[in-house]
Amino acid sequence: MINFLPELYENELFYSVIARYRTKCGMVSGRALIEDLFGRYIVITSSNFPLYIKDFIRNLPPSSKIAEKEIIEKHTTFRFYTSFLSGEKTKLIYQTMEDGRNGSKLNIEQRLGFGGSKVRQLSYLRYCPVCYQEDLETLGESYWRTNHQIIGVFYCSKHHVLLKESSVLSTGTGIDFICADERVCNAELLEDKYPCTIKSLNLKYTHNAEVLLNGNFPRKELSYIIDYYIDRLRERRLASKNGSLYMKDLQERFMHFYPKQYLEMMQSSVDPDSPSNWLRLFVRHNNRNRSPLRHLLFLQFLGVEIDDLFENKKVIGKKSVQVQYNPTFDIQKRRKKWLQLIAENPNANRSQLKEKGKGLHTWIYRYDRDWYNKVTPKAALGKKKSAVIDWDKRDEECLRLAKEAVEIILHREGKPIRITPSSIRNTLGLGSWFHNKKLVRTQRYLKEVKEDIDEFRIRKIKWAIDEIIENNGVLTPYKVQLYAGFGGSNKVIRKLILIELDRM
The missing domain is CATH 1.10.10 (Arc Repressor Mutant, subunit A)
Incomplete structure (x- = not known):
């Protein structure tokens, strides 16, 4: 059982809590640390999606008021990455993090949409140099913040400075619990070479990402979210009344809204000439994985606040349009003509009748199909089945x-x-x-x-020799080789020819 646990700071990553615990206890062995925290040895492979939280809670002192829910929802990136998943998938991921059941880092990542996605996770923990300095002055130590580990976030939302990447792995088998201290952090600011447009866009993205991280929105099915997007595109005249997308216009507007450099930074470049670029597939009903990063990019492009998506009660999406045809001919007259055509061609099948009465067939088939199927002979039966082969x-x-x-x-x-x-x-x-x-x-x-290939070569050589002799030609290895059609440079063939000539 753990004797104590450091105070959990606001917005602190669970990984960071363990790292500070390790330092305060002076634990050197990583294995001993894990056994101390979880009561047994488990493999830790992710700082964003820790597993076996329930075992950790059981191992806390009896007086501790910390619960699994608090750890998962307030000290991991769980809420951000599950925001656009269904309630069922969100529950599965929560349970996996809670008790490790059916759990592995791979299973969680597949459910979150990382499998097959070109939007990759961060490999190293990040920090804000200003936050780091302020922490040292006010707390005497610093810590890893959860919001700084969100994919696509480049700036600190509080100080508007670029985040710095540490040398501490955030995912993989080589994970170790290292504090945000002077060994891996410093207060030096990075030079910001990005244009103001990119900074402004990313700060808005960061704000939206933190809304997801700190909120607890009702989960929506993916089909609902896609229909919501189609409704917003219809309002912006980027989709027709029935919901068909004006994809060319949509791509042009999207790429005008976001600079090319920014889309590259966000792992979301768009190739308008590719029929399978991510934007084309993103706003269509399919089961493809979608990163929350791209959901936020699309919502920002639409100018929609996060709350509106999740609090919206009704969507329309794509509407099916039914065309009502109005026959302009007298149905009885058309039927009479069709019956007459059948009578005049007693051995014709449907395809042949269609060819003979093109316009008539089209009209009858469209407006009077049930009657057409009753009176029109079907295709002739296929050929009789062949007798069983002996x-x-x-x-x-x-x-x-x-x-x-x-x-x-x-x-x-x-x-x-x-x-x-x-x-x-x-x-x-x-x-x-x-x-x-x-x-x-x-x-x-x-x-x-x-x-055998050599047998065939010898037979061919013998034939060439006989042919040359019969034609009173000069018998030489080179001439035999050419006459047989082997070319003049094959040394293997030359040896076979010499053998045959020696036997003569």
Whole structure:
């Protein structure tokens, strides 16, 4: 059991509390620290999504009033990352962090949308140098703040200075509990080279991110959120009345609102020429993962406050439009003409009738489809099912044919061709069914008779030698090689030719 726990500062990351506890206790062993805190050894792989919080609470002194809910909701990034998830998914992630059940860092990250997303988590803990200095002056120590670890946040919302990245890992198997002290932090400000536009945009983003982090909004289904976006786009004339998106205009407006440099910083560059860029897919109904970073970017683009999305009660989204056709012809007359067409073409199927009475068919099919289906003959039945194949008999016949084909190949005039299953089949002019496994004896024969590459080369060389002799040519290794079609530089072929010439 833990004898004491340092005071939890406002907005302090749970990881930071453990790090300060370790320092105050003077614990060197990381394993001993974990066993002391959780009553057993567990592997810690994330500062943002700690697991087994319930075990930690059980291990606190009896007088402690700290509860799992306080740790998860006020000292982790849980609320930020689950804000745009359904209630069911949010509950699953909460339970996983609480008791580790069905839990792993990987499972949590997949449910949060990190799996397959190009928006990556931060690798190292960050801090504000001004906050760090103020902490030392007022508290005598500093700590890691939860809001500084939110993805996409570049500025401290309090001091409007750039956050600094420490050397302390925030995720991965190499996590250790290190305090925000002089070993890894300092009060030197980073030079801010970003344009004022980017700073202003990011401070607004940071404000919205902290609203999510500190709020407790009702969870909405993804389909509701997408419909909400479509409604707002319709108001801005970036979608039609029925909810169809004017994607080209939307992309142009979005890329005009956000500088290219800023979108790159936010891991959200848009390629307007790509049909699968993230913005195109973001405002469509699909099950793709969506990072809260991109939700906030889109809401900021729409000029919508966070509260409006979550407190809104009704959405419309995309509306289905039904076109009511009004027939301009007398239905009885059209029916009579169609029946007459059928009578004049008693053997015609539907496709043929459609071709013969194009306009008439279109009208009847659109306005009187039930009647059309009753009176119009269906397509003729397919061919009669083939009789069951006697594979033994076919095997015997194919084996005979294969043997004949081999003889044909061996005694054909002209340059020899290699004996292979394919050359046998091509000689017979048969289809790919000739290689069917049910033709057992035929397939065995094809394997046995298949000509080894060197055997074929020798047969080809012998043929070339015979041809040159018959034509009273000068017999040399080089001429044999060229006549056989092997080219003049193949040394392997040259050796085979010399062997055959020595045997003469």
